Amino acid sequence: MMAKVTExxxxxxxxxxxxxxKAALLNLVSAGYNTTRxxxxxxxxxxxxxxxxxxxxxxxxxxxxxxxxxxxxxxIENCSLIESVLLETLRYISHIPLSVFHFTADxxxxxxxxxxxxxxxxxxxxxxxxNDKDFEHPYTFIxxxxxxxxGNLVTATDPLRESLMPFGVGKRSCIGxxxxxxxxxxxxxxxxxxxxxxxxxxxxxxxxxxxxLNPGLVMHSKPYKIKFVMRQ
Ligand code: HEM
Numbered sequence: 001m002m003a004k005v006t007e008x009x010x011x012x013x014x015x016x017x018x019x020x021x022k023a024a025l026l027n028l029v030s031a032g033y034n035t036t037r038x039x040x041x042x043x044x045x046x047x048x049x050x051x052x053x054x055x056x057x058x059x060x061x062x063x064x065x066x067x068x069x070x071x072x073x074x075x076i077e078n079c080s081l082i083e084s085v086l087l088e089t090l091r092y093i094s095h096i097p098l099s100v101f102h103f104t105a106d107x108x109x110x111x112x113x114x115x116x117x118x119x120x121x122x123x124x125x126x127x128x129x130x131n132d133k134d135f136e137h138p139y140t141f142i143x144x145x146x147x148x149x150x151g152n153l154v155t156a157t158d159p160l161r162e163s164l165m166p167f168g169v170g171k172r173s174c175i176g177x178x179x180x181x182x183x184x185x186x187x188x189x190x191x192x193x194x195x196x197x198x199x200x201x202x203x204x205x206x207x208x209x210x211x212x213l214n215p216g217l218v219m220h221s222k223p224y225k226i227k228f229v230m231r232q
Contacts, residue, residue, distance in 0.1 A: 031174075048205055049208065054197060089141075093210070102123070
């Protein structure tokens with residue numbers, strides 16, 4: 001069903017014009033596509049050079065989901081390692097190193113500093129995710145970083161999770177967070193269920209490092225080659 005928005009503002013301009021619709025779609029594609037793409041490309045690269053981790057993920061998927069049905073979002077609560085790996089990938093690559101600029105609507109205090117109204121604030125997510133006060137060995141990819149001693153994902157109010165903010169925080173944080181995590185979960189579980197990622201036969205694939213990301217407002221993966229072997 002199609003509905004046309006005919007409401008106008010007090011000057012007679014349409015509240016939702018075709019320019020607005022195009023801009024919104026462009027925003028969704030650029031904000032949603034590139035960000036998810038680089039996260040998954042980095043993770044696939046990591047898994048191609050870490051067979052022991054790939055096997056652990058496949059075992060979790062085999063135990064929770066098996067091979068006779070497709071993964072669903074309900075499975076997420078039983079796939080703690082998969083979720084921890086997704087969160088750790090977002091932390092480790094921090095591919096939006098500086099978040100969207102904001103400015104203070106009023107005078108305020110942050111950590112004892114007085115910030116005047118109208119000051120531009122640039123959240124530095126890279127530093128937030130790579131300091132050893134909040135994250136032990138911040139430059140190491142630790143797959144089970146977000147698991148507790150019993151192997152459960154630490155709760156969202158745990159200080160470790162609260163220090164993780166790849167989607168920003170507050171009123172203007174990313175509207176795609178839940179969508180993104182759920183799509184990445186379905187992608188990774190489906191991949192682990194159906195295929196094994198390996199190094200290519202012909203070329204040497206070195207372990208993923210942060211140098212494998214091109215600098216930018218959103219950092220992008222450099223191209224690499226891998227091999228997918230379908231599971232029986
Ligand atoms: C790995 C995936 C993603 C990451 C790391 C990410 C990160 C971010 C960050 C850091 C912001 C700025 C928040 C702030 O201003 O403090 C943001 C905003 C936004 N994101 Fe995402 N994002 C991701 C995926 C997506 C997806 C899948 C969509 C859409 C389906 C999306 C749509 C948006 C939009 C529309 C905004 C602007 C929100 C606003 O200004 O109110 N993002 N994102």
